[in-house]
Amino acid sequence: MSIRRVYVHGAGRRGADAWPGADPVSSEFVSFPSASTVQEQAELLVRGFGTAPVLFHAHSIGAVPVALAAQRMPVAGLVLVEPALYDIARGAEPVERHISIVTEARSQAENGDLRAFWAILRPLMFGGPFDPARWDAERPVAEHWAVTNLPWGHGVRRRMLSDIPTLVVTGGWNAEYETIAAELASDGAEHVVLPGAQHRPMDVPGFAELVTAFEASLPARPT
Structure with missing residues (x-):
């Protein structure tokens, strides 16, 4: 099965700069407009990539528009790297602590x-x-972080992705992301910890092989 690898960035580096380990020839890179809302970003994904099954690699807050877009388009599978899907883990102490501090700031x-x-x-x-x-x-x-999109309050809910094959990769350094990953795993996702690069486990040796194995496990779908 041919897989379109579409890479979605987080709140820092954009486009291909966010994924230096990705093959620039076989990959497609999303670069959201800097002032775009999460809903606008989800719409961009649906309009730009909604005509065929897509494998999304979404980092951090990029997982939020991906989760929303995945409800409206065919998706072969999801690779979520330290996904900031805070709304699926509301009530958990690490998540509530983070939201409280950011809200105060x-x-x-x-x-x-x-x-x-x-x-x-x-x-x-x-x-x-x-x-x-x-x-x-x-x-x-x-100044950048004072106006960047917050990764909660966008309608992401538990089990939204339970029907989509999903690989979640975390770095094992942050309780918030491990908590979110555990919630996704309880809904059927595969969760793998690759320590050594904190919030960027995609930079750790072994990530590419992990993704390749995940792709090979995906069921065939019509294009």
Whole structure:
């Protein structure tokens, strides 16, 4: 079976830059417009790739528009790398803690206090405390994260993907992503931990072979 590999980026690097290990010849790379909403991103996927079965490789928040798009188009299988599908694990302590901290930080940004926003968000997302001496250098990063899409509140629900063969790959470093992966596994997904690169297990040796084996296990579907 011929598989179209379509790579969807997360909140950082975009397009092919987010997937340096992917074959640029046999792969298709999505690059969402920087100001697009999650719903607009899902619509872009449906319009652009909805005519044939697609294998999505979705990283982080990219898994949210992919999950929404997968309800409206034929999908051969899903590869979700540390998927930020927070809504399927609401109530779990690591997930609620993350949402609470980000919500508090965003409220500071919405009130015009970007420094206070960064003082809350930086330790959560990047480790280490806010350092006033580095503020000028880090301000553009703070500005980006103050307006980036949040990965919850978009209608993603448990068992939305249970009828689609799904491989979930995590790095074994973050309780939130392991919790989300466990929820997906309970709905039938295969979950594999590839430690060593934290939020980017696709950069660890063995990821390509894992995906190839998953593709080989997919049932044949008409194109």
